[in-house]
Every structure is written in structure tokens, then in C-alpha cells.
Amino acid sequence: MKQDHRDHQHDNDDDHKGHEGNADHSDHDHGDHGGHSHREHHKQMVQDFKFRFWWVLVLTLPILALSPMIQHFLGVEWKFSGDSWILAVLSSVVFFFGGWPFLSGLVDELKKKQPGMMTLIGLAISIAYFYSTAVVFGFEGDLLYWELSTLVGIMLLGHWVEMRSVLSASSALEELAELLPGQAHRVKEDGSTEDVPVEELKQGDRVLIKPGEKIPADGNVVKGESSVNEAMLTGESKPVDKAKGDEVIGGSVNEKGSLTIEISKTGDDSFLSQVMNLVEEAQQSKSRTQDLANRAAFWLTIVAISAGLITFGAWVFFTGQSFDFAMNRTVAVMVITCPHALGLAIPLVVSRSTSIAATNGFLIRDRAAFEQARNLDAVIFDKTGTLTEGTFTVTDILNFGNDFTDDEILKYAASLETNSEHPLAKGILEKADETWEPDEFNSITGKGIEGTVNRKSVKVVSPGYIREHELSYREEEVEEISSQGKTVVFVIIDDQLAGAIALGDEIRESSKHAINALHEMGIECIMLTGDNKQTAEYVAKELGIDQVFAEVLPDEKADKVKEVQNQGKLVAMTGDGVNDAPALATADVGIAIGAGSDVAVETGDIVLVKDNPEDVTALIKLSKATYRKMVQNLWWASGYNIGAIPLAAGALYTFGIILSPALGAILMSLSTVIVAINARFLKMET
Structure with a gap:
């Protein structure tokens, strides 16, 4: 049995200690945020990366001009006394000011014993800085300050772009608040x-x-x-x-x-507040695919550090290359294998799908259940109020040919029913365009009602009354209508059996489309109802339902869900969230449908605002599309890193192909931007 989503524990990261000091975005699963404060934190980070990037860009220009390797490449010589010290000072500012988010992130990750993206970037820029500083103080080698500054600049730019993408993708709460x-x-x-x-x-x-x-409340x-x-x-x-x-x-x-x-x-009780709470729950709830991505990012970090050490050792001890060449290769490996794209691959898709779902009228409370929806084998529907309208509606008027038109039969019946509280009376009244004021009204115990309407004696009675008084009527026609699960009442005017009115719980047109769409996806459709078998079988036949459970009491519905689960099927239960609560909680995916203005349905993993069964199919399609995007992003991020490590290590050096740390940073940032853009392409399928 599925654990109630309210018992799920969301893993919280350590409290933010400032927007520079916790720049680790590889955990963007929204597990530590508190609504708007989390979004404000992101905004601060965007501004911080932007500010640092522009300063580093300004400092990078003189660093490039003063770097011997760049001068050699350009064929110029701009040397003067003390130039290396100026280079060291400028680079120190870049390292400590521009690189601070990555250095503090490295410390945070190591404290948590969770080395990741910040560990790699921090190590890469630290190696480049301290190695170059050692050269300034007399150590033999080449200055890599230009590599350091371009690497920090590109990483800051990449993070700036990425954080803007995160804000854009997770804007659902702010958009709702602004309504x-x-x-x-x-x-x-x-x-x-x-x-x-x-x-x-x-x-x-x-x-x-x-x-x-706008309506304020x-x-x-x-x-x-x-x-x-x-x-x-x-x-x-x-x-x-x-x-x-x-x-x-x-x-x-x-x-x-x-x-x-x-x-x-008002306040927390309002529809909008409940929607915002559900959206926030969805952003906080753990995604199973995200857990996989986090584990992959951790192991990729271990592989990257190991590959960096092996690269350095191989070039120095086995090929005889210079120390600075080996250091360049090591830095390139550690930069290009940063799992930033991997860390961002799932959260961006999660945020995007949550936003799409909310704006289309269904609210995801449990991400794991939502992801399971793509693999459903069967969907169980509650009948009344889900597949049907849930109210009695006049479906047929039978005229027995005693000088009264169909409209007159309906009008006389509706006029008498104006004083009745019976559910059937409401259906008849809704069908009638106008009524007369009844002069008299009496109840016929257990059989119907009678009175005087428009100076005529009128009775609206049950089939039992007709049988008791042995009145003749078109029995075959009435029995055929009754076999469709409809309720038939008879109308007697001035002691003449004028006709009969059939009322039924009308099947939603959208139910037929939903069942057909589910069948096209290979999903079995099952109906669960407390109604009699005759009514249930008729509705099932009309909709093409595969299996029917009829005459089921509310406390037995959960057992029927288990019965289907015991067949080895992944099951979703779709109901109104009130008497279906135990079944919703038992199902692998609980879908509360037709919540309307009361969306706080505690037992539903997913809440559908509208009374539209087609939203169930839309939900499953979004789940499938979301998973496809997640897989695409994971393959891109992981495959990119797997292919990049040998290239960064210098595997193609004998062919003249060499990858600098700065180029590695460009490719790494490009990978992350591609992942972010791919997530933005997620959309609802019709």
C-alpha cells in the first residue's frame, strides 16, 4: 500500500548562510525553501553572479593583455618591469572575489561529505591560481592566470544564466500570488x-x-x-x-x-492559497528521478577527481610532459566534468511540469506518484460525479396519448414537484421552462405525490403505485428505459395516465473521450460504484469500461483497489475525494477529481480542479512527457561528461587536438544552457 504523502519526509539542506556562501545549485529540488523566501534567495543569487561576472570581465581584459602565452599567440610583446606582480594582484582579486561562490561552495560540500560541482570548480581554479602564484615566486612553469580569469568569468556567466533559468522555470508560485x-x-x-x-x-x-x-477573495x-x-x-x-x-x-x-x-x-482557507500550498508541496516533494540524478552527480564527481589525478600522473610520470602541461590537462578534466548540467537536469523539468499542471487545472502533491502515472496499467473510476454528472436529469418523456403534449406532461409534473425536496424533483424542475402554482399538495406515502395544478388533479407516482392500481401502459418501452439504469415516474392527470418521465445520472461526454484515450494508451478502465448492477452495467457498456465493481460500499472500495493491485497492476484511483478517500490513499496514484473551489483533498496525490475525466488522460500524458524530458536531460548531461573526460585529459593530443580549461568551461556552460532550454520545451500534449 502506498504511504500517505503527508508522511513523506522532505530532505532539507542546511540553512542558507548568504547568497554567496551556498551557491550549490545541484540540489535544486526545492527541498529547503519556504515559498517566496526561496525565490528571493534565487533573485539575490542572480544579482550576485551578475555583479561578480561584470567585475571579473573588466579585470580579465588586462590579465589577458599581460599574460605571456596570450602575447605569444598574438605575436606581440608588452613586457615591463613588475608586470608579473600586477598580473598576480589582478588575478588574486579574480580568484578571491570572483571565485568566492565556488570556493565557499567547495567548503560546504566537503563539510557535508557530498563533493559535487562546486568541489570540482573550486579545485580547478585553486590549482590554476596557486600554481601560477608559485611561478611568479620563482617556480619553473607557465602562468595560468589567464586560464583562471577566463574560467571564473565563464563559470559566473554560466551560473548567472542558469539561475535565471531556474527563476523562469519555477515562477508558478509568484504568478499565482500576483493574481x-x-x-x-x-x-x-x-x-x-x-x-x-x-x-x-x-x-x-x-x-x-x-x-x-480581479475578484479579491x-x-x-x-x-x-x-x-x-x-x-x-x-x-x-x-x-x-x-x-x-x-x-x-x-x-x-x-x-x-x-x-x-x-x-x-480568506487567507489560508481560500482557493488560491490552497492552490499555492499544493504547488509548493509539489516543488518540495522528492522526485525519484532526481534522487538518481543526485547519486549520478556524486559519483561523477568522484570519477572526475580520480580522472584528474590519473591525468596528472600519466602526463608527468609516463610521457615526460612538463608540469604545467600536465596541470593544464588536470584543470581541464576537472572543469569539463562538473556535473552542473546533471544537477540542473531534473529540477528544471520538475518546476516546468508543476507550473504547466497548475495552469491547466491539476495540482501535483506527490512527485513520486506523478512520475508513476506514466506506467499505469489500470485506472479505477468512481461512477457518480466522476464518469457521470452526479445529479438526476430528465432523459426521456413517454407520452401515452391522452391529449397532453410532452411539454404539458413535464409542466404539470414540475408544478407539483415545486413543493417536494426529493432529488428527482430537482431534476424535473430543472428541465421545465415554467410552472404553475399548485393549489393543493399531498404526499402518497412511499408511492409519490398528488395535488391540484391549473384546476386539474395531478399525481406523480412510482411504478409500484401503477402496479397496485393495475393501470395499463407501454411496459416494454418502460422496461427498456429502466434497464438503462434510469428511474421512471408516472404522471396521472385527471385520473388519466398521461405519460412517464425517465431520469438518469447523465454520463459526461468527456468520460467517453477519456476512456477512449486511455484505451489507446493501453490502460485498462475499471468502474467502481455503489449503484445496482443493472445501472452500472449500462454505464459501463455505454463507455466501454473493461471491468465493473457494482454495489460496493464506501468502506469496501479500498479492498477493490487492492484486488486489482494484487493482479500485479499499477493502479490509479479517480474519485471525488470524499467517500473515496480510503481508495485514493490505497491506490498507487490517487487522483481527486472535481475538487472545484475546495482543493484541499488530503488523500489525493494529484488534485484535478475541474469535473473533467479527460484531465486524467492529460495528466498521464504530461507524466510521460515529463519523464521523457528528464531522460533526455540526464542522457545529455551524463553522456556529455563521459565523452568529455578523455578529450579534456588529452587523449587526442597526438592528433593536435587539445582542450584548454577555458574551452572546457565554455562547453560545460553550454551543456547546462542546453539542458535548461530543453526543459523549457516541455509542454502539454493534446
């Missing part, structure tokens, strides 16, 4: 309005929303009619009509008429 307006027009007791900060609104306040304005319409755009919150592209009594969501946009709403939820 709410800053102020609201609160209606006072005398009917006038006052502008107040949204934070001051409380439950029961009435607020005026003018056309084009969740509430119910008490006055006015309009259409509201909820696309940013629910993914529903079409504006939703709102009138008195309808719910509205804070952050949605009022498009046409003015609305007055009464605030029902």
Missing part, C-alpha cells in the same frame, strides 16, 4: 463603497467587483450577473456565467457586468 488585486471595493452598510487592502477583508464582508477587475454572488474568466486558476478557457447564489474564486477576472459578492473564504 490577487491589492485593493477591494468593500460595500458599507449605507450602500457606499470604500477601498481597502485585500488583507483587511474578512468573512461576511460584501465587495463590489467592476467589469475588468472567494465568495458568493449576492447581486448582479456577469461572466468570469477562471482560466488562470482552473484551466477552463471559456468564461463562466455567474449570477446570484453562484460561487466565485479569488484571483479570477470579472469580464462584463458588475458583481457584488459576500466573502466566504
Whole structure:
């Protein structure tokens, strides 16, 4: 049985000690952040890398001009007394100021006994700096200050670009936070309005929303009619009509008429806050693929350091090459094998997919469950409210030919039902365009209702009443409709059996599309319901459901999920999140559908805001697309490093191909940028 996602423990990194001192981005799994503070930390890091890069770039120009190797390459000689000391001073500033994020990152990684990208960069620039400084003080060799400065500059530029990519990819929370307006027009007791900060609104306040304005908080319409755009919150592209009594969501946009709403939820209870909490949970939850990437990055670091030592020893002791040549090769190996792209490969895809999901109306609470969705063998659907509308709707009107039209039969029945609280009455009333006021109304115990409508005696009764009074009707036609799982009531007007009205829980059109799409993906579709077998079998036949569990009590649903799991299948359970809670928790992937404005469904790994089963197929497709992007990024990052190590070590030196540390840094940064761009190409598949 799947462990409840609330029990998952998120591994937290050490607290940030300043934006320079913790520049290790290889753990961008959002495991240590606290909402906006984490994003502010990223912003500070972007500014810090940018500031250091421009200073290093300015200092690199004189360093290049004063470096003997660069002068030799250009065929010039700009030597003067003390030039090497000026070179050393400028390079020291580059090393300690420009290289500080990498040096402090090296110390942090070694303290945690988790050598990674910062360890490699820190070692590479330290070797180049101290080796060159030793040459200035008389040690025989070539100055590598120009290598140091270009390496630090390129690494700072790469990190600057990468951190901007991280901010761009993980912007879902900030985008959601910006949906709410800053102020609201609160209606006072005398009917006038006052502008107040949204934070001051409380439950029961009435607020005026003018056309084009954002709704400041969740509430119910008490006055006015309009259409509201909820696309940013629910993914529903079409504006939703709102009138008195309808719910509205804070952050949605009022498009046409003015609305007055009464605030029902504010702060943490609001829909938007719940969405933000779920998005943050998703960013914090561990990705199984990320764990793999982190382990790969650790071992790549060990391999890189080992390869650097072997490279140095091989060139010095077995080929007779100079110390500085061997040092160059060692530095190149350690720079080009930095696992930065590998460390960024998964988090960028995770952030991107979380953002895409949120803007399309489904919210990922558990990353591991979301990743499992790509391998599902079976999806179990709750019937009522998931595959069907969950409400009784008039589906058929049978006219028995006693001088009444279909509309009249419906109108007489609806008029009598105006005083009834029965669920069937609501369905009949919704179908009727207009009604008469009934003069009398009585209940026929266990059989129906009767009264006087439009000066006629009217009864709306059950089949039991018809059988009891031995009234004749078209039995075959009625039985055929009943076999479809529909409820039939009879209408008697002035003692004549005028007709019958059939009501059913209407199947969603989107359910058919969802089942067909799942079948195309090779996924078995199973229906779970407490309804009778006849009704369940009819719905299953209409939708093409593969297997049906009917007459199942709520506390038995989890057992049915286990039964399917015991067949060796990876199972998703899709339900409304209320009476389906045990089944949702038991399934490998729990999908709470149709949460509407109440998205805090504790047992769902994934929460679907809309009442649309097609979102289940969209979710699975996004899971598959996300995994493909993760694999692409992992292969690019790992394959790049595996191929680069021999090249950096000088394996093709006999062919005249040599890779400098600076070129290695360029290629390493390019690899990371490619990984970031590839993650940005992730999109929803239709």
C-alpha cells in the first residue's frame, strides 16, 4: 500500500548562510525553501553572479593583455618591469572575489561529505591560481592566470544564466500570488463603497467587483450577473456565467457586468492559497528521478577527481610532459566534468511540469506518484460525479396519448414537484421552462405525490403505485428505459395516465473521450460504484469500461483497489475525494477529481480542479512527457561528461587536438544552457 504523502519526509539542506556562501545549485529540488523566501534567495543569487561576472570581465581584459602565452599567440610583446606582480594582484582579486561562490561552495560540500560541482570548480581554479602564484615566486612553469580569469568569468556567466533559468522555470508560485488585486471595493452598510487592502477583508464582508477587475477573495454572488474568466486558476478557457447564489474564486477576472459578492473564504482557507500550498508541496516533494540524478552527480564527481589525478600522473610520470602541461590537462578534466548540467537536469523539468499542471487545472502533491502515472496499467473510476454528472436529469418523456403534449406532461409534473425536496424533483424542475402554482399538495406515502395544478388533479407516482392500481401502459418501452439504469415516474392527470418521465445520472461526454484515450494508451478502465448492477452495467457498456465493481460500499472500495493491485497492476484511483478517500490513499496514484473551489483533498496525490475525466488522460500524458524530458536531460548531461573526460585529459593530443580549461568551461556552460532550454520545451500534449 502506498504511504500517505503527508508522511513523506522532505530532505532539507542546511540553512542558507548568504547568497554567496551556498551557491550549490545541484540540489535544486526545492527541498529547503519556504515559498517566496526561496525565490528571493534565487533573485539575490542572480544579482550576485551578475555583479561578480561584470567585475571579473573588466579585470580579465588586462590579465589577458599581460599574460605571456596570450602575447605569444598574438605575436606581440608588452613586457615591463613588475608586470608579473600586477598580473598576480589582478588575478588574486579574480580568484578571491570572483571565485568566492565556488570556493565557499567547495567548503560546504566537503563539510557535508557530498563533493559535487562546486568541489570540482573550486579545485580547478585553486590549482590554476596557486600554481601560477608559485611561478611568479620563482617556480619553473607557465602562468595560468589567464586560464583562471577566463574560467571564473565563464563559470559566473554560466551560473548567472542558469539561475535565471531556474527563476523562469519555477515562477508558478509568484504568478499565482500576483493574481490577487491589492485593493477591494468593500460595500458599507449605507450602500457606499470604500477601498481597502485585500488583507483587511474578512468573512461576511460584501465587495463590489467592476467589469475588468480581479475578484479579491472567494465568495458568493449576492447581486448582479456577469461572466468570469477562471482560466488562470482552473484551466477552463471559456468564461463562466455567474449570477446570484453562484460561487466565485479569488484571483479570477470579472469580464462584463458588475458583481457584488459576500466573502466566504480568506487567507489560508481560500482557493488560491490552497492552490499555492499544493504547488509548493509539489516543488518540495522528492522526485525519484532526481534522487538518481543526485547519486549520478556524486559519483561523477568522484570519477572526475580520480580522472584528474590519473591525468596528472600519466602526463608527468609516463610521457615526460612538463608540469604545467600536465596541470593544464588536470584543470581541464576537472572543469569539463562538473556535473552542473546533471544537477540542473531534473529540477528544471520538475518546476516546468508543476507550473504547466497548475495552469491547466491539476495540482501535483506527490512527485513520486506523478512520475508513476506514466506506467499505469489500470485506472479505477468512481461512477457518480466522476464518469457521470452526479445529479438526476430528465432523459426521456413517454407520452401515452391522452391529449397532453410532452411539454404539458413535464409542466404539470414540475408544478407539483415545486413543493417536494426529493432529488428527482430537482431534476424535473430543472428541465421545465415554467410552472404553475399548485393549489393543493399531498404526499402518497412511499408511492409519490398528488395535488391540484391549473384546476386539474395531478399525481406523480412510482411504478409500484401503477402496479397496485393495475393501470395499463407501454411496459416494454418502460422496461427498456429502466434497464438503462434510469428511474421512471408516472404522471396521472385527471385520473388519466398521461405519460412517464425517465431520469438518469447523465454520463459526461468527456468520460467517453477519456476512456477512449486511455484505451489507446493501453490502460485498462475499471468502474467502481455503489449503484445496482443493472445501472452500472449500462454505464459501463455505454463507455466501454473493461471491468465493473457494482454495489460496493464506501468502506469496501479500498479492498477493490487492492484486488486489482494484487493482479500485479499499477493502479490509479479517480474519485471525488470524499467517500473515496480510503481508495485514493490505497491506490498507487490517487487522483481527486472535481475538487472545484475546495482543493484541499488530503488523500489525493494529484488534485484535478475541474469535473473533467479527460484531465486524467492529460495528466498521464504530461507524466510521460515529463519523464521523457528528464531522460533526455540526464542522457545529455551524463553522456556529455563521459565523452568529455578523455578529450579534456588529452587523449587526442597526438592528433593536435587539445582542450584548454577555458574551452572546457565554455562547453560545460553550454551543456547546462542546453539542458535548461530543453526543459523549457516541455509542454502539454493534446
